[in-house]
Amino acid sequence: MAENQSNANGSLKKYDEHVPEIKFTKLFINGEFVDSVKGRTFETIDPRNGQVTARVAEGDKEDVDLAVEAARHAFDDGPWPRMPGYQRGRIMSKFADLIEENIDELAALDTIDAGKLFSICKVLDIPQAATLLRYYAGAADKIHGEVLKMSRELHGYTLQEPVGVVGHIIPWNFPTTMFFMKVAPALAAGCTMVVKPAEQTPLSALFYAHLAKKAGVPDGVINVVTGFGSTAGAAISSHMDIDMVSFTGSTEVGRVVMQAAATSNLKHVSLELGGKSPLIVFDDADLEAATNLALTGILFNKGEICVAGSRVYVQEGIYEEFEKKLVAKAKDWSVGDPFDPNVHQGPQADKKQFEKILSYIKHGKREGATLLTGGERVGTEGYYIQPTIFTDVKEDNVIVKDEIFGPVMSLMKFKTVEEAIKRANDTRYGLAAGILTKNIDLANTVSRSVRAGVIWINCYFAFDNDCPYGGYKMSGFGRDLGLDGLHKYLHVKSVVTPIYNSPWL
Numbered sequence: 001m002a003e004n005q006s007n008a009n010g011s012l013k014k015y016d017e018h019v020p021e022i023k024f025t026k027l028f029i030n031g032e033f034v035d036s037v038k039g040r041t042f043e044t045i046d047p048r049n050g051q052v053t054a055r056v057a058e059g060d061k062e063d064v065d066l067a068v069e070a071a072r073h074a075f076d077d078g079p080w081p082r083m084p085g086y087q088r089g090r091i092m093s094k095f096a097d098l099i100e101e102n103i104d105e106l107a108a109l110d111t112i113d114a115g116k117l118f119s120i121c122k123v124l125d126i127p128q129a130a131t132l133l134r135y136y137a138g139a140a141d142k143i144h145g146e147v148l149k150m151s152r153e154l155h156g157y158t159l160q161e162p163v164g165v166v167g168h169i170i171p172w173n174f175p176t177t178m179f180f181m182k183v184a185p186a187l188a189a190g191c192t193m194v195v196k197p198a199e200q201t202p203l204s205a206l207f208y209a210h211l212a213k214k215a216g217v218p219d220g221v222i223n224v225v226t227g228f229g230s231t232a233g234a235a236i237s238s239h240m241d242i243d244m245v246s247f248t249g250s251t252e253v254g255r256v257v258m259q260a261a262a263t264s265n266l267k268h269v270s271l272e273l274g275g276k277s278p279l280i281v282f283d284d285a286d287l288e289a290a291t292n293l294a295l296t297g298i299l300f301n302k303g304e305i306c307v308a309g310s311r312v313y314v315q316e317g318i319y320e321e322f323e324k325k326l327v328a329k330a331k332d333w334s335v336g337d338p339f340d341p342n343v344h345q346g347p348q349a350d351k352k353q354f355e356k357i358l359s360y361i362k363h364g365k366r367e368g369a370t371l372l373t374g375g376e377r378v379g380t381e382g383y384y385i386q387p388t389i390f391t392d393v394k395e396d397n398v399i400v401k402d403e404i405f406g407p408v409m410s411l412m413k414f415k416t417v418e419e420a421i422k423r424a425n426d427t428r429y430g431l432a433a434g435i436l437t438k439n440i441d442l443a444n445t446v447s448r449s450v451r452a453g454v455i456w457i458n459c460y461f462a463f464d465n466d467c468p469y470g471g472y473k474m475s476g477f478g479r480d481l482g483l484d485g486l487h488k489y490l491h492v493k494s495v496v497t498p499i500y501n502s503p504w505l
Contacts, residue, residue, distance in 0.1 A: 015339030018118060020108045022054040027063055027226060028209035030070035031219030037062040042228070044202060047115040047347040047354075047383045048337055056202050059227035064194065064235035067223035071165045071192040072241055074220030081162050081190035085141030092137035092187055095215035096130035102211065103127065106204055110175050111338050113201040115347040115383065116301065118339045121176070129180040132481075135465040136188035139486055143189065148494075155499045160490040162190035163268060164243030167236035169229070169257065170205075171249045172198035172349050173304040173405075179205055181480045182246050183222065189489035194223045194242070196233050200350045202226040229253065237261055244268035244489070248306075250403075251429075251474050270478030270488055272306070272470055274403040275431030278424040279309035279460065280414075280446065283317035285436040289458075291325040294409070297434060297460045299333060299387050302345050303407040304353070306475075307432035309460060311400060312411050313420050319413045323391065326411070327372050330387040335378045347383040348406060354383035357406030364390045364399040364408075372411070395426055403429065417442065421449045430472030434460045453479075 025041075026033040040058040045051065059067075075081055080088065099106065107121035116125070145158030166186050170178040175197060186193050197205035209224045225232050233253075237245055237260035244267055247257045251273040261267045279297055281290050297309030314322045338346030348354040354377075361375050374388030388408045393400050400410045414420045424433060424446075433452040435443050447455040453471045456462050463469065468482040478488055 015337045018108050018339045019112055020105050024206035024210055025054050025056045027057045027059050028206060028224040029067045031213055046112045047349055049382050053112050056226050059225035059232045061235040063225050064232055067194040067225050068239055068241050070220040070223055071194055075165055075192040078218055078220060080218050080221045085143060089137035089140040091216045092133050095212055096133040098211040098215055099130040109203040113203050114172055114175055114349050115338055117346055119341050125176045129176050132180045132465055133184045136184040140188040153499050154496050156496045159493040161493055163489050163491055166191045166193040167242045167245040168193055168195045169233050169247045170197050172200040175201040175204050178248055179208060185486040186489045188486055191489050192221045194225060194236060196225050196236055199228050238264040240265045242267055246270040248272040250274055254476060271476035273476035274429055275306045275475050276311060276403050276427045276429045277307050277309050277432040278311045278313060279434040280420050280424060281314045282437040283315040284438045290436045291329055293460045294326060295329050298409040299345055299407050302348055304349060304405050309434055310409055312409055313414045316413050316415055330373050330389055333387045335384050351383060357385055357404060360399055360404045361388055367397045369393045421446060424450050428474045431475035
């Protein structure tokens with residue numbers, strides 16, 4: 001059983017001294033915090049205990065209309081897309097500075113909203129948001145087209161122009177990271193935007209809207225509409241005056257977003273969707289490093305990460321020892337209050353996700369898989385689940401096919417390279433994969449054979465600002481991060497004029 005940080009009565013220790021005052025709960029439209037048109041609010045819940053943290057304005061279609069109107073005016077008539085790129089970059093850099101000045105408070109907001117580890121938010125999520133803003137701030141004045149070599153008496157060149165008003169729909173598992181993976185490149189490109197954070201995790205997005213205004217981002221450039229996917233999200237996807245929608249979330253909802261975009265104004269769509277990523281461990285891999293990577297690959301952020309290494313394939317020569325080491329480490333994994341610096345894993349983001357994960361664990365047991373460790377909730381309140389490892393699973397088992405989005409691993413054995421490649425590709429998803437081997441030729445062969453958007457060799461979760469990230473197959477299309485993440489917010493325009501009496505073409 002996984003270690004948990006419990007009191008004598010079995011309840012988990014609490015660290016409420018870190019819980020911040022909730023300062024922003026209204027919609028942010030055209031530079032102001034406002035109530036929703038209908039005056040409705042909804043509860044945001046602390047997953048540590050299931051209690052209400054705050055009531056937040058519930059945006060609906062009418063509120064999205066107002067936000068889009070503000071964003072459209074800011075794009076068509078405002079200074080943001082017209083100012084020099086370096087000036088946008090300076091404002092974005094100031095935005096980054098303000099984030100760093102408020103790291104503790106922002107980290108705490110994501111902890112009480114999403115159950116994320118406070119310590120990880122402080123050293124990773126929030127600082128990297130500032131770093132990503134600065135990365136794209138540096139790119140803002142380097143957006144340019146090219147001169148074309150035309151085949152006749154014409155002078156041609158291209159321009160890269162901002163796509164316009166963008167709708168960003170972001171998920172609940174990485175509220176800060178996903179906010180800036182979308183907002184930062186769109187700002188650099190000169191776009192204006194309406195952001196809908198997940199209803200489970202609205203608090204940090206509203207704080208970022210406040211900091212954006214303080215940094216000097218003009219009114220109407222960033223608008224934040226909190227609310228539900230079926231109302232506010234649907235209104236963004238189908239809005240006739242939004243030029244592009246960027247969505248991260250489940251494949252099922254991605255289909256709905258794409259359909260809405262198609263039946264409205266054929267707006268551009270970028271989708272980063274689900275995953276069921278394989279981690280392939282070959283006989284020559286270092287066992288200690290491999291078991292550490294495998295465990296982190298499924299348990300980081302309590303498994304609520306779309307690139308989680310939830311299918312682990314281990315070559316038969318080291319399988320038995322690998323399984324033994326992995327299970328021992330999983331049993332030592334500490335589950336508890338995410339403000340506790342000694343804890344490795346906090347609660348799942350909300351009750352719905354908590355119950356979904358437990359239902360998949362029951363599926364695994366019913367289908368005949370062997371439960372090596374875990375499989376139960378931790379404590380008597382909140383949404384905590386033990387690290388869970390199944391073996392003796394089959395490729396057609398539900399727990400192998402579906403994205404569980406929780407701390408549940410399927411551990412499997414393979415013989416040959418060809419078998420590993422075939423089984424790794426036997427999925428409707430194609431977001432990420434990991435390969436552990438000391439053989440560079442083997443690594444090259446497998447990395448080129450697995451159909452996924454990012455392949456990590458002898459590492460995992462190796463994200464970087466300059467490294468594009470996105471999926472194959474039903475994991476979506478479009479790329480975040482890197483210059484690819486910037487270019488998707490730009491149109492390419494060709495400009496051609498005749499030339500006369502030129503001595504050359």
